[in-house]
Amino acid sequence: xxxxxxxxxxxxxxxxxxxxxxxxxxxxxxxxxxxxxxxxxxxxxxxxxxxxxxxxxxxxxxxxxxxxxxxxxxxxxxxxxxxxxxxxxxxxxxxxxxxxxxxxxxxxxxxxxxxxxxx
Ligand code: SF4
Ligand code: SF4
Numbered sequence: 001x002x003x004x005x006x007x008x009x010x011x012x013x014x015x016x017x018x019x020x021x022x023x024x025x026x027x028x029x030x031x032x033x034x035x036x037x038x039x040x041x042x043x044x045x046x047x048x049x050x051x052x053x054x055x056x057x058x059x060x061x062x063x064x065x066x067x068x069x070x071x072x073x074x075x076x077x078x079x080x081x082x083x084x085x086x087x088x089x090x091x092x093x094x095x096x097x098x099x100x101x102x103x104x105x106x107x108x109x110x111x112x113x114x115x116x117x118x119x
Contacts, residue, residue: 001041003075005064006116007057009083009093010049017083020047026117033079033115045075050084055094058103065108077111078104085115 006023013020026032027042034042045068051060061078068074080097087093101112 001043002037002077003043003045004077004079005046005048005068005075006044006079006081007061007084008047008049008081009087010052011091012083012087013049013081022117022119023047023081026119032082032118033113034117036113045073050095053094057095057100058107061104061108065110075110077113078108079113079116082116082118 006020008017008020026034027044030038030042046064048060048064050057080095080100084093084095085097088095088097097114101114104110104112
């Protein structure tokens, strides 16, 4: 069982990426960055936003980790959504994906995957 959370761009989630349907479809069909879970059950523990500009993702993730512990709903992997990847490439998102992935591993001790659905 892979227990994951997805972090979305607050400016994109449910605005231009409506209702997060792309990530739900990606998870169901095990495509994009979800292909790595081809042969195992997948639990989405949380789907929340980055905390907004200018890149408040680390404090937000610490809150998510603490709440997950409180609710006995821990997770193993943090997916940085395709929305965040797009925001860094096509807009002025200040998040440094590689540096953020390293900090998540160091501070939270969780695996990190950059990206989610393939569309
Ligand atoms: S990429 Fe995924 S997490 Fe981000 S807004 Fe779209 S569906 Fe939601
Ligand atoms: S910091 Fe980046 S990912 Fe978060 S809302 Fe701003 S543009 Fe989106």
